Amino acid sequence: MFFHIQLERNMQLHPRHFGPHLRDKLVAKLMKDVEGTCSGRHGFVVAITGVDDIGKGLIREGTGFVTFPVKYQCVVFRPFKGEILEAVVTMVNKMGFFAEAGPVQIFVSNHLIPDDMEFQSGDVPNYTTSDGSVKIQKECEVRLKIIGTRVDATEIFCIGTIKDDFLGVTSDPGAAA
Amino acid sequence: MSLAAESPVHSSSSSDDFAAFLDAELDVASSDTSPDEDQDDEENDDDEEDFQEPSAKRQKVEDLEPTKELEGSNVNTSSEPMDEDICPPHPGFIKGMCMRCGQIEEDESGVAFGYIHKDLRLNSKEIDRLRGVDLKNLLEAKKLILILDLDHTVLNSARLVEISAEEEYLRHQALSMQADADRSIFELPGMHLLTKLRPFVRTFLEEATKMFEIYIYTMADRAYALEIAKILDPDKVYFDNRIISNADCTKRHQKGLDVVLGAESLVLIMDDTEIVWQRHKENLILMERYHFFASSRRQFGFSTKSLSETKKDESESDGILSIVLNVLKRAHQMFFDAFLEKKLSAKDITELSSRDVRKVLKLIRQEILQGCKIVFSRVFPSSARAEDQPIWKLAQQLGAICSTEVDASVTHVVSTDKTTEKARWALQNGKFLVNVHWIEAANFLWSRQREEDFQITSSPKNPPD
Ligand SMILES: [Mg+2]
Ligand SMILES: [Zn+2]
Numbered sequence: 001m002f003f004h005i006q007l008e009r010n011m012q013l014h015p016r017h018f019g020p021h022l023r024d025k026l027v028a029k030l031m032k033d034v035e036g037t038c039s040g041r042h043g044f045v046v047a048i049t050g051v052d053d054i055g056k057g058l059i060r061e062g063t064g065f066v067t068f069p070v071k072y073q074c075v076v077f078r079p080f081k082g083e084i085l086e087a088v089v090t091m092v093n094k095m096g097f098f099a100e101a102g103p104v105q106i107f108v109s110n111h112l113i114p115d116d117m118e119f120q121s122g123d124v125p126n127y128t129t130s131d132g133s134v135k136i137q138k139e140c141e142v143r144l145k146i147i148g149t150r151v152d153a154t155e156i157f158c159i160g161t162i163k164d165d166f167l168g169v170t171s172d173p174g175a176a177a
Numbered sequence: 178m179s180l181a182a183e184s185p186v187h188s189s190s191s192s193d194d195f196a197a198f199l200d201a202e203l204d205v206a207s208s209d210t211s212p213d214e215d216q217d218d219e220e221n222d223d224d225e226e227d228f229q230e231p232s233a234k235r236q237k238v239e240d241l242e243p244t245k246e247l248e249g250s251n252v253n254t255s256s257e258p259m260d261e262d263i264c265p266p267h268p269g270f271i272k273g274m275c276m277r278c279g280q281i282e283e284d285e286s287g288v289a290f291g292y293i294h295k296d297l298r299l300n301s302k303e304i305d306r307l308r309g310v311d312l313k314n315l316l317e318a319k320k321l322i323l324i325l326d327l328d329h330t331v332l333n334s335a336r337l338v339e340i341s342a343e344e345e346y347l348r349h350q351a352l353s354m355q356a357d358a359d360r361s362i363f364e365l366p367g368m369h370l371l372t373k374l375r376p377f378v379r380t381f382l383e384e385a386t387k388m389f390e391i392y393i394y395t396m397a398d399r400a401y402a403l404e405i406a407k408i409l410d411p412d413k414v415y416f417d418n419r420i421i422s423n424a425d426c427t428k429r430h431q432k433g434l435d436v437v438l439g440a441e442s443l444v445l446i447m448d449d450t451e452i453v454w455q456r457h458k459e460n461l462i463l464m465e466r467y468h469f470f471a472s473s474r475r476q477f478g479f480s481t482k483s484l485s486e487t488k489k490d491e492s493e494s495d496g497i498l499s500i501v502l503n504v505l506k507r508a509h510q511m512f513f514d515a516f517l518e519k520k521l522s523a524k525d526i527t528e529l530s531s532r533d534v535r536k537v538l539k540l541i542r543q544e545i546l547q548g549c550k551i552v553f554s555r556v557f558p559s560s561a562r563a564e565d566q567p568i569w570k571l572a573q574q575l576g577a578i579c580s581t582e583v584d585a586s587v588t589h590v591v592s593t594d595k596t597t598e599k600a601r602w603a604l605q606n607g608k609f610l611v612n613v614h615w616i617e618a619a620n621f622l623w624s625r626q627r628e629e630d631f632q633i634t635s636s637p638k639n640p641p642d
Contacts, residue, residue, distance in 0.1 A: 093293060119314060
């Protein structure tokens with residue numbers, strides 16, 4: 001799920017950047033530091049959409065660096081248990097398959113793949129229905145439901161399922177090609 | 178120093194509690210304010226330090242799950258406690274999360290399968306289940322499992338610092354042939370290694386993959402194994418993620434099939450090192466070591482010139498890999514037998530499930546010295562129990578009959594010395610007199626070797642050439 005929220009961060013800046021473009025420097029550094037990072041509470045910071053406030057700078061003794069409290073608006077992405085996501089399959093093996101929804105890694109174990117889909121090894125490992133009409137393989141898109149999430153410093157990992165109504169393959173590159 | 182003038186209108190809201198925000202946004206029916214609200218006012222604005230959300234919040238988030246599912250699982254646990262699809266027990270974990278119910282458990286039970294995913298652990302019941310599924314799938318595809326060692330089995334590597342002046346030409350070859358897809362010499366980037374593939378290995382893999390699901394299993398580290406896999410399997414059609422390295426072994430200095438998600442009854446192993454397969458000797462096809470580089474020969478105590486120095490190599494067409502490929506073909510043929518030609522029914526699969534490739538391998542091996550009756554002379558101390566001697570056991574595995582006494586039915590005397598009583602008896606009675614390498618060679622080459630090539634010389638330790 002995406003959220004548009006306000007966050008706050010203390011930014012440290014070297015005095016050489018002080019001048020008419022100080023604000024630009026701070027914003028550029030903020031984007032570089034924050035976009036693409038991940039935190040347990042907020043999820044992935046996708047993009048900064050605006051800077052609301054830059055507070056009074058505080059000179060750090062001994063270093064000359066100045067700390068500015070910055071309040072900014074950003075779009076974050078955070079998967080939740082129960083949420084439905086579209087993801088791209090990245091790897092298929094006899095345990096199940098891995099998929100990615102943006103920066104989020106999701107594993108769907110074969111317990112959570114419909115029983116009528118069986119694993120086929122070979123050059124392109126896949127899960128296929130007995131009639132061959134539906135096939136999950138690398139690169140195809142699936143709609144899945146998150147049943148567990150785990151957040152680390154740099155990544156969010158989820159357990160997903162496609163064993164429910166309206167879940168499963170939404171596009172199959174193999175069939176399209 | 179103030180930047181407020183440049184800033185937009187000061188937002189009055191302080192750092193919003195994200196979970197509270199979510200609750201409001203998603204309209205969760207819950208009026209109580211989070212008890213840990215105060216703690217959430219971040220003293221330190223560094224978001225990265227805050228990895229774990231407080232439990233009260235997680236609880237709320239979990240409540241978002243549709244009630245239908247919650248009811249469903251309640252029904253299941255109460256009415257069908259024996260259902261195999263219900264947690265607990267959890268079948269396995271990935272990153273500490275149950276792969277079936279998503280629950281986070283911190284206990285580190287089960288077997289790690291780091292080569293499939295770095296944070297994957299499976300419990301034994303799940304491993305059995307996966308092996309069962311795999312068995313069925315493989316049999317349907319009419320395939321067995323082949324475990325392939327790397328060093329000295331399908332290739333030989335040497336550290337660059339150990340490359341001798343006489344071998345220097347190989348580095349140039351590795352460089353100049355970079356564009357050649359069929360080359361067999363590689364300098365591994367960043368590893369300071371020169372790697373020579375064993376002759377025939379490309380054809381070997383191409384053929385073996387039709388009959389086997391192939392795993393790499395090496396005691397070397399993962400980075401090396403992956404680098405070699407890239408060389409052996411540039412199109413990624415042979416190994417997939419089946420690349421097992423030292424980090425995956427569950428016992429020190431031992432290779433085990435416990436980290437292979439396949440049935441032992443389908444497994445054949447090709448390895449030059451016997452002792453690491455203590456628990457799976459019956460699956461093992463022992464490989465004659467491929468020593469290409471001088472440093473490799475030295476490590477194993479050989480002083481003669483290496484293949485690299487003499488610019489020679491094993492035969493491509495009838496070298497060891499070609500010979501072993503034929504053994505694999507026979508084993509595969511004998512295992513599937515009449516089933517090879519037909520479409521398999523469920524009943525056929527059941528029938529095949531009870532077969533064991535180890536028995537097939539045993540049969541093939543027993544044909545090698547079939548009809549030979551061997552007496553040993555000065556090969557092992559006469560005080561030792563003959564039946565316990567490795568060479569005695571080996572000869573028997575190759576189908577020979579071993580005896581301690583000479584008689585008319587004896588065909589071969591294996592000795593270290595031409596002058597022993599039994600050796601002289603052999604010569605007088607027109608029996609073959611050979612050195613022990615005759616048996617070892619038969620073992621490696623999977624056929625009875627010409628006795629003339631294994632004459633006893635004055636220096637009995639010379640390897641046959
Ligand atoms: Mg080896
Ligand atoms: Zn579970």
